[in-house]
Amino acid sequence: MAETRIATLPLFHRACLGEPVERTPIWIMRQAGRYLPEYRALRERHDFLTSCRTPELACEITLQPVRRLDVDAAILFSDILVPLPGMGVEVAFNPGPQLARTIRTEADVRALVVPDPRESMRYVLDAIRLTRAELAGGTPLIGFAGAPCTMATYLVEGGGSKSFNAIKSLLFSAPALSHELLGICADTAGEYLAAQVEAGADAAMLFDTWAGLLSPADFAIFAGPYVRRVFDRVRGAAAKTGRVVPRIYYAGNAAGWLAECRHLGADVVGVDWRLDLDRARSAVPGLTLQGNLDPAILLGSRDLIRERAAAVLKAAGPSAHIFNLGHGILPETAPDNAKFLVDIVRELSARESLL
Amino acid sequence: MAETRIATLPLFHRACLGEPVERTPIWIMRQAGRYLPEYRALRERHDFLTSCRTPELACEITLQPVRRLDVDAAILFSDILVPLPGMGVEVAFNPGPQLARTIRTEADVRALVVPDPRESMRYVLDAIRLTRAELAGGTPLIGFAGAPCTMATYLVEGGGSKSFNAIKSLLFSAPALSHELLGICADTAGEYLAAQVEAGADAAMLFDTWAGLLSPADFAIFAGPYVRRVFDRVRGAAAKTGRVVPRIYYAGNAAGWLAECRHLGADVVGVDWRLDLDRARSAVPGLTLQGNLDPAILLGSRDLIRERAAAVLKAAGPSAHIFNLGHGILPETAPDNAKFLVDIVRELSARESLL
Numbered sequence: 008m009a010e011t012r013i014a015t016l017p018l019f020h021r022a023c024l025g026e027p028v029e030r031t032p033i034w035i036m037r038q039a040g041r042y043l044p045e046y047r048a049l050r051e052r053h054d055f056l057t058s059c060r061t062p063e064l065a066c067e068i069t070l071q072p073v074r075r076l077d078v079d080a081a082i083l084f085s086d087i088l089v090p091l092p093g094m095g096v097e098v099a100f101n102p103g104p105q106l107a108r109t110i111r112t113e114a115d116v117r118a119l120v121v122p123d124p125r126e127s128m129r130y131v132l133d134a135i136r137l138t139r140a141e142l143a144g145g146t147p148l149i150g151f152a153g154a155p156c157t158m159a160t161y162l163v164e165g166g167g168s169k170s171f172n173a174i175k176s177l178l179f180s181a182p183a184l185s186h187e188l189l190g191i192c193a194d195t196a197g198e199y200l201a202a203q204v205e206a207g208a209d210a211a212m213l214f215d216t217w218a219g220l221l222s223p224a225d226f227a228i229f230a231g232p233y234v235r236r237v238f239d240r241v242r243g244a245a246a247k248t249g250r251v252v253p254r255i256y257y258a259g260n261a262a263g264w265l266a267e268c269r270h271l272g273a274d275v276v277g278v279d280w281r282l283d284l285d286r287a288r289s290a291v292p293g294l295t296l297q298g299n300l301d302p303a304i305l306l307g308s309r310d311l312i313r314e315r316a317a318a319v320l321k322a323a324g325p326s327a328h329i330f331n332l333g334h335g336i337l338p339e340t341a342p343d344n345a346k347f348l349v350d351i352v353r354e355l356s357a358r359e360s361l362l
Numbered sequence: 363m364a365e366t367r368i369a370t371l372p373l374f375h376r377a378c379l380g381e382p383v384e385r386t387p388i389w390i391m392r393q394a395g396r397y398l399p400e401y402r403a404l405r406e407r408h409d410f411l412t413s414c415r416t417p418e419l420a421c422e423i424t425l426q427p428v429r430r431l432d433v434d435a436a437i438l439f440s441d442i443l444v445p446l447p448g449m450g451v452e453v454a455f456n457p458g459p460q461l462a463r464t465i466r467t468e469a470d471v472r473a474l475v476v477p478d479p480r481e482s483m484r485y486v487l488d489a490i491r492l493t494r495a496e497l498a499g500g501t502p503l504i505g506f507a508g509a510p511c512t513m514a515t516y517l518v519e520g521g522g523s524k525s526f527n528a529i530k531s532l533l534f535s536a537p538a539l540s541h542e543l544l545g546i547c548a549d550t551a552g553e554y555l556a557a558q559v560e561a562g563a564d565a566a567m568l569f570d571t572w573a574g575l576l577s578p579a580d581f582a583i584f585a586g587p588y589v590r591r592v593f594d595r596v597r598g599a600a601a602k603t604g605r606v607v608p609r610i611y612y613a614g615n616a617a618g619w620l621a622e623c624r625h626l627g628a629d630v631v632g633v634d635w636r637l638d639l640d641r642a643r644s645a646v647p648g649l650t651l652q653g654n655l656d657p658a659i660l661l662g663s664r665d666l667i668r669e670r671a672a673a674v675l676k677a678a679g680p681s682a683h684i685f686n687l688g689h690g691i692l693p694e695t696a697p698d699n700a701k702f703l704v705d706i707v708r709e710l711s712a713r714e715s716l717l
């Protein structure tokens with residue numbers, strides 16, 4: 008890419024690509040959420056699914072933390088399970104997700120369809136167009152989907168789980184059927200994320216909350232190849248738009264297999280707080296890291312927040328880092344502490360030589 | 363230690379100490395449990411707590427897998443929450459643990475006591491004496507306790523949890539009180555394990571299921587020093603008996619901070635399946651590793667079990683390894699698959715040169 012063009016990219020994009028930055032950009036996973044009084048006020052009038060499915064509401068919720076926190080990226084208010092009804096499985100939120108049925112047999116898998124996102128997820132694409140217009144090219148907007156392994160986990164378990172025995176049992180006792188299911192999930196996520204990019208998303212993120220249940224060997228068999236398939240599709244869609252659309256992979260609980268993330272086609276790998284970023288750096292050299300403050304640190308004192316934010320910045324180094332929490336912000340977090348974090352990261356990471 | 367004396371130790375002990383072995387020893391976490399029909403039959407007549415609290419029943423359940431599987435170590439049938447009533451907190455199992463109250467305030471913590479195990483856990487010590495007599499010096503018997511961080515997590519959460527927000531909030535918003543609580547847990551576990559060693563336990567194991575919730579920095583602050591305190595107490599108790607009593611630390615979800623386990627006073631570090639044993643080896647050089655097959659692999663085919671058992675043995679190398687699952691055996695496991703694993707590990711790890 009020509010040097011002049013990179014210089015005109017937003018700070019967030021330059022960090023995603025490992026280019027020089029004047030400071031470390033920051034956004035917060037679940038920054039649009041229950042810890043914000045303006046979110047709770049809106050949710051008193053509209054339930055979760057209605058909020059996801061009404062573009063004006065999804066847009067408004069997406070913008071709430073941008074206004075309050077002045078973060079360096081917005082992320083569309085939505086849920087990784089949004090594609091499921093289009094695949095043939097209804098979902099309710101009470102408040103955790105509950106699927107109308109589980110996918111465990113050959114007949115179950117064969118009945119699934121790869122939905123056309125322009126039909127069953129049209130409201131998401133409308134929300135992206137609306138939010139992009141509101142942001143007016145300022146703050147970048149991240150679109151996202153669930154990674155195939157995580158989608159398959161929800162489909163097989165029928166919701167959240169503590170033991171994840173059903174998905175593990177399927178992977179190990181019926182590997183061929185598991186690969187069929189993972190392929191359907193990958194195609195669904197790929198088409199969905201590609202449509203989000205075409206609708207204007209400035210970055211494309213895959214959340215793999217549950218891949219951390221796997222051993223390194225099983226990550227390489229059941230998770231990695233399908234992530235790569237999604238990102239290949241996203242790369243193609245982005246190329247057609249002519250825009251730079253970074254690909255971000257959130258790898259939950261990945262300390263044991265992070266090195267497997269080198270070859271997934273991601274520009275950025277997000278990690279949780281369970282490993283230090285200097286160690287993560289050596290596992291995925293050349294990629295940008297995103298993270299990784301423990302969200303619970305925001306329940307502590309300002310001194311603690313400052314000290315731990317500084318430690319994350321130090322471990323990450325001066326470039327190829329996007330500051331974030333290691334997981335979603337906790338609902339009991341004081342919004343002022345989130346704002347304090349954004350401000351302190353901005354202050355501590357400022358590179359005078361680049362100002 | 364004199365070389366002659368080491369040569370007379372059981373295979374399990376020699377592996378714990380990193381000494382030459384003729385094959386890799388194996389036992390299975392939760393080997394006495396619901397996957398065994400003989401266990402379920404006994405539990406139909408006696409509830410969980412009664413089974414723990416009646417030495418004859420605990421002994422019988424402990425011996426069931428020794429008879430059926432011919433494993434290289436027995437582990438006392440009990441529960442890590444057994445010390446809680448003596449500390450002042452009653453526990454019920456329905457079937458997950460439910461504490462009568464949570465420990466979250468200064469008054470809560472100050473009301474806890476470090477129990478005398480000879481009083482409130484006397485039935486455990488009686489079960490150890492009985493089981494040791496039954497084993498007649500053959501199969502070694504492992505005694506165990508919950509690690510301080512895991513005990514504190516249960517006390518603060520009041521049971522299991524998915525988010526663990528209460529313990530995290532306490533650690534970060536009230537660190538001084540947290541250290542007080544962790545100290546009480548460490549003294550309780552230390553006295554309890556020391557008493558088990560005095561009663562005849564041949565090895566002393568600490569289970570730290572929840573330390574994997576912590577970042578490397580927080581492990582070093584809130585978990586590691588208290589593990590060390592327990593093992594110091596156990597070392598002292600073992601020295602008085604004149605017996606060799608290996609200390610085993612099970613570190614759940616530890617891939618990010620395993621190197622912190624070098625200096626806890628453990629002879630053996632158990633890890634789950636989320637990292638490969640060759641990587642684990644380089645994190646804790648000089649210690650014996652225990653693990654680390656994914657328990658769900660036992661739900662797969664014999665070919666899969668053989669292939670993955672061989673991979674674990676290869677990653678671990680020919681010594682300083684005790685084969686185990688990375689977590690407790692799943693209740694839906696076929697007992698024959700557990701027996702197949704024991705047999706195949708024995709076959710695959712046999713070192714002809716040492717026979």
